[in-house]
Amino acid sequence: MNIRKIVTLSEEILTEGGRPVTPGARVAIAVAVVENPWAGQGFVEDLTAGIDATASDLGALLTPKVIEALGAPVEAYGKAAIVGIEGEVEHGSALIHTLKFGDHYRKAASATTLLPAVEKRAPAGTVFDIPMKHITDATIRSHHQSVEVRVADAPHPGEILIALAASAQGRPQERLAPLSTEQ
Template identity: 35%
Template sequence: MPEVMTRKIVTSVEEIFHEGGPRANTPLKRGSVMAVIQNPYAGSYIQDIQPFMEDLKPLGVAMAQKLLAALGVEAAQIEGYGKGSIVGTGGELEHGALWHAPGGYAMRDVLGGSKAIVPSTKKVGAAGVRLDVPVTHVDASYVRSHFDSIEVGLNDSPRADEMAVILVMTTGARIHNRAGGLDAKEIEGKDGLR
């Protein structure tokens, strides 16, 4: 199996106090962590790419731990999450799909077994491309107040032979959410949906 070669890791945290309405007493924290890694499959078609998922697992756990630490909260305070990948132009979309399991299971593990599927997106793009990573509630995907996205990207990444793997987390609902739907207080938490 190829070794994961990391060129850089970037972590970002934002604190949102308001979106034009009343100022929140506690700001919403939204964070992302992106690792820019060499794509071992760039430049050629390889049939069996699944072994690389195993190699990505330790990176996923390390990234989830790093992001949780950057947000400065306990795992129980994380209410939203998501994941994504950007594949450089020498690769293919399927290479980005290799992040689904390592990224999702890493966050579930670090956060203590969240129930909801970790939403995901991926794309192929040149250096500087941006990606909107979807966010949903960690225990119930239908909690509308937590539907969100976090835009990520770097001016020099990914290069053609790289891919960027991304995790995002939030500490709560959108500031001033008032679009209705299932409330976080009403979660049953049995099926990951409600």
């Protein structure tokens, strides 16, 4: 795995809707920009070798970084793969939609639900939203949220940007009724 750069971001929302958010709503993102393991090979039928060589290491690398950047227990989480324009969306999907990648995060966060994801092919500097859901119950509406991310110089055409996102709570000032009220 060839890593060009790692980016960690965090934010704390202190006001929403003109009202204080107490405590502040914390969100964090950890990003690795890596060489696409299938770059320059044309169409690769079996992606297993690249998955085996890359996915678990990426999960092990990014998980502690996003948790440390959050600085609080993870309540909502998500992931992303943005593939440079010389790759295929399937290349990013191959790295993040495997237990070799996601189980690092699930175990560290004591999570039981699938990680919501976004994946797409895009040029460097593309803005993308990482969806997040509650770590143990994807029907908890308060934790349905997303975080906007942009890495100005990534991904290069032969790279993949892989990211994990975490939130320490639901949306600031959330006030939707539970899903059970509509069933």
